[in-house]
Amino acid sequence: MDLSFSKEDLAFRDEVREFLATSLPADVKDRCDRGLHPTKEGQIRWQKILNEKGWMAPNWPKEYGGTGWTITQKYIAAHEFGHAAAPIALPFGVSMVGPVIYTFGNQEQKDKYLPRILNSDDWWCQGYSEPGSGSDLASLQTRAVRDGDHYVVNGQKIWTSFAQNADMIFCLVRTDSNAKQQEGISFLLIDMKTPGITVKPIIGLDKEHSLNEVFFDDVRVPVENRIGEENKGWTYAKFLLGNERTGIARVARSKRQVERLREIASLERSGGRSLAEDQDFINKLTRIEVDLMSLEYTELRYLSMIANGKELTAEPSLLKIKGTEIQQRLTSLLVESLGMYGAPYEAERAYAGRNEAPVGPDYAHGPMAEHLYLRAATIYGGSNEIQRNIVSKMVLGL
Amino acid sequence: MDLSFSKEDLAFRDEVREFLATSLPADVKDRCDRGLHPTKEGQIRWQKILNEKGWMAPNWPKEYGGTGWTITQKYIAAHEFGHAAAPIALPFGVSMVGPVIYTFGNQEQKDKYLPRILNSDDWWCQGYSEPGSGSDLASLQTRAVRDGDHYVVNGQKIWTSFAQNADMIFCLVRTDSNAKQQEGISFLLIDMKTPGITVKPIIGLDKEHSLNEVFFDDVRVPVENRIGEENKGWTYAKFLLGNERTGIARVARSKRQVERLREIASLERSGGRSLAEDQDFINKLTRIEVDLMSLEYTELRYLSMIANGKELTAEPSLLKIKGTEIQQRLTSLLVESLGMYGAPYEAERAYAGRNEAPVGPDYAHGPMAEHLYLRAATIYGGSNEIQRNIVSKMVLGL
Amino acid sequence: MDFELSDEQNMLKDSVERFVKDNYSPEARAKLADTELGFSKDHWKKMAELGWLGLPFSEEVGGFGGTAVETAIMMENMGSGLVLEPFLSTVVMGGGLVAEAGSQSQIEAIIPEVIEGNMMLAFAYAEPQSRFDLNDVETRAAKSGDGYVLNGHKSVVYHAATADKIIVSARTRGGSRDEDGISLFIVDNDTSGLSRRDYRTIDGQRASDIKLEDVKVGSDALLGQEGKGLPVMRSVVDRTIAALCAEAVGAMRTANNITNEYIKERKQFGTPIGKFQVLQHRMVDMYMEAEQSKSMSDMLAMKLELDDEGERRKAVSAAKAQIGQASKFIGEQSIQLHGGMGMTDEYSIGHYFKRLTTIEMLFGNTDYHFKQYAALAS
């Protein structure tokens, strides 16, 4: 057991700090720090900078363009990125479909898609959920019927984040309607420009447009866009979900949120004193901070297990549950720290035509938007209730 | 809507205060305030004083010896009893079997048992739970077979509080083993001196003896000791359970515990100051106090509904859940308030042979015993999980 | 001791329920919230016709003579439909301040107009630095000739844009947190030197930040005694909190009903999700929170008419703290139990969540009132 940093680790930390100090664009950093959605242009610009540095895909094997970092280096990088409010790469390409492609895709697919993911040439989105399916993915209804060397896809996906920006979507579709629920599903990569695809915005609780419905009406998809075998898509989907959960704790971001809370508290007044001296506020913040530390070292312990060749079962579910609970407590406390200035709120596009800054102190712009958006954190990627079912079954045998 | 006290109410309050100041024995009060089990002798002595005053059975109809109090008077009495640390009458006779007898019993049973309950001539205990039944009462196995004008009872009851003191036990027994679970059960009153009854102590988490197993080995019970009809015992049992839950919030006792916490906090030091100035301690205490106030006014609102002829469904389950949660939070905070003197603990009988007071400050004697004993509060009388099932079904229709 | 409504009170309740049913379908409410005004002048007229705008005022000035209990009945049932009209700002706060502290001529000039629905009011008490402390006032009113000159910044003034007159707290003497020296002024919205920044709030309502730069008012603008504004503000804010608590009770009950229906209907893994025990128990906890909130709201309405100041203020803080907690819990869990559907602007539950979120915050959040209670109880 050892928690120390080697000389190489410390040098690496300096390199990361230097890179972030010189290469992270101020506008990108500002939106990220406030908890606002990135702009499409800003996100791509930043990801291309990351790719130039060779740091776009820390979790990929080196042969496909990964960084080859040790877990200590990954930890250091994540911590420094979080502290500097550097956006993480959008997960849909590099964290979700990328590993599916290099694990289950054929050589052509790897050659075609992986470099474009690394260089952010394609914006990917995820076609999993459907109306009526939610956390019960296996009940999906979107159908793909073989017609020569194409599938003809009909159906509807929902809750598709940033589909309005997307060049590509990876989709679960039913290719055998007679098979049992989890069988008969295939995994397709679909170009969003294919005729027959319609994207319809869903305006969220936060009044912003990040979610969508995606409709497929006789959409022709080349068979070569199928990953792996026909009717084996569930295997790839499960692999992807497992992958997704390991990053979902978002410890580094939450550590930055703790710092922001301290910054805001030092500027806000409560009962005539600084909010940073309010014992009840400090009490709440401290409890979150200690829970976050517990989560951080639990994530490290699990990464250490993986690095030592041990198999995890449902441990990632713990990271998802605790990570999202902490994220929500933090945004809730951020909003609370603003006092009355928690109340004003408009969608960003409402400002677009006006030459006005949001009302209230500068730091009041952001927390409520993130607070509203992150209500979904305990719902998406398998709700926290589903995650507890998984732990109950897989770890406790109940 | 009206919360005011009338002149008569205020006069009644003075009468209660006067009675408690002059009639409540100091030794009885001291044990009650500390949260220690009453002694058999002390409890009976106090109940006889109550009966002399005519205040033994506030919830009984006047014709059977009840007080005829309005809900405001009941509220005032409960509050004053709690504040003065006056023990409430043991529930098994006056709150549990008494109402069953005057509601479903025949004239002979009423004439025989009710006056003896009022005058505490019989100490009653409750024969409901069995090993393996727990909250699932309907699965009980104790059998009563008719033999002339007697039933012959065989089986076992468990978790029987203070059976070691008891003169009488009211029992659910199976009289028809072919009937469905809830049918075929009868309600018997059994003299504890009947041959074939064995009481075996269960030493509790608190190292004290308050729980027992009661074994029935060919115990002959006169048929005249059956309440109501044969095989209809489930009806009477359900009636009793409903009755039991309305008093279970124990608001007045919890209000007294809040006072004790303030008293102890003013004597304890924390960080060089009085514990009563410790913001985190005050924060916790305040939250309990406000929750307790919510419970208090909810109980009053329900009593007001009853007084206005409305029917309750599962509302008493709310009182049980919230009341017991608050009781446990209070004893937990009481123990916490003692600092290191929360650790020493011995059963009372361990002192019996020694001429020693418990170690630590005087107020340290009691809290841990009650804390341990009250872990059962969320388990007995239908666990809080079962209570939530009941509300879910009866109120929410889920 | 009685929690039941009288016949008259039941009639009031039925009448508000009908109004909400007729005018506040989720679709109608969403449409209204998105208009420039943010509420309906027609509804306001209707409310005046029904006599509701005169509810808490004495019969002498044309009011109904209702107590805090009647206001609570009204607010609870308006809360069920997330009613947007500025009853709280105009009647409970603005009208309440005038009725409590106003001179005969001020009362006669304003209250009948409010009752008729011809005049709207707003109350500007908060400032950027004040958080929830009513006594934290840095806006200054300097004596000048016959009148006063006001300078300062008032923040998050609900319904200021549509108010004819804004009641402003300003300091006529003392340090910025002194209890003494705060005065109230009735300022016309179009007075020179008063500028507003109008915006929307997350609960679909309207508010403004107000800058006062050398705003000149006459001596007749002073409401109540000079320097003695705080006790009046406290008393009216206590009534406002009671009204808000009642509104929250209505909103929580409806949010629970919507959620309960949803989990009965919504199927996953082949069964309604309301059959999963964890969701059942969550829903039970939400029900219990709403039940206790109802008790505290009723208690507070009754106590406002009864007790001494210490008891009254304890009741205010206890109720606001308990109901704030419950509002947060029920709001958040309503979204959670709806899953993705709860995250959309189109579906109604999110709007309950957002209104409950602001109620928790307005006039002191949960932590603030626990602290107030602790100070009063010790």
Add this chain to the structure above:
Amino acid sequence: MDFELSDEQNMLKDSVERFVKDNYSPEARAKLADTELGFSKDHWKKMAELGWLGLPFSEEVGGFGGTAVETAIMMENMGSGLVLEPFLSTVVMGGGLVAEAGSQSQIEAIIPEVIEGNMMLAFAYAEPQSRFDLNDVETRAAKSGDGYVLNGHKSVVYHAATADKIIVSARTRGGSRDEDGISLFIVDNDTSGLSRRDYRTIDGQRASDIKLEDVKVGSDALLGQEGKGLPVMRSVVDRTIAALCAEAVGAMRTANNITNEYIKERKQFGTPIGKFQVLQHRMVDMYMEAEQSKSMSDMLAMKLELDDEGERRKAVSAAKAQIGQASKFIGEQSIQLHGGMGMTDEYSIGHYFKRLTTIEMLFGNTDYHFKQYAALAS
């Protein structure tokens, strides 16, 4: 960054596991706890033979040279069986103080005896007024001739009755809460003027209150520098907390296993109660608390060997607070999930609950350590 055990550490773990399996069945433990002594001298001898009593001491004095990590491995696995022998009092606390601050002759006189199992120690630091503050010392040591005279009252001294020597904190100068001026003394248990009130604690262990009335000790009783005892106490208490945290992790894991097995077996309404989703999720929460506690305990053991004082003390308080919370939650819910069976003294789960309850309290409860953490973090 590595959380895995070395081969040697795995051997130690296996060896402690075997000891617990062989000697600490629930029945054997209950019997032992109820003896006059409260633990077994034979076990103690066995522990000495296995080299465990020398675990944290340097090789020069005959120890094993282990770090906090080895102590944690040992304590975690002893926690699984609720081991009663006073390893913490004698080795971690008493031995730790002597090893850290003792003179060559003190070390030579005491540590080898401890390692051999021939000498037991106890640490008397708490006083009736001190709560959890190590610096709150009213016991006085007055210089007298060549030695000192001690007067005061020490409370809840674990394992004092069986200790040969008791290490006592006493003030040689300054006010009762000063950080400076506290000295440590090694006092023989049978010294005249020292009187003990022995009693049992709820976790089945033994403790004493100690009165010191004109207790005379020589100058050789002074442990470390006069007046500079506090940093030594802090350092050893940090190690003690790390050991307690590890013990709690073992106790929580076993409590969870017992409870998990119970709800799989126990039937109500015709099915195992472990099939009820609410109990499943409760059990998942208990599992998650235990998992996080394990991470914090490991983190703390490693950090004790690494960081500067600020980082170390933050780690100590964070771990103790988190593990305190987890201990309370798992202890209480273990009882709840067992129902009536959990309420009996005979069944083992209650003993886990009670030990976890004291661990939460010892050396600063959860609130205390949150406060410490907050002070260090700000």
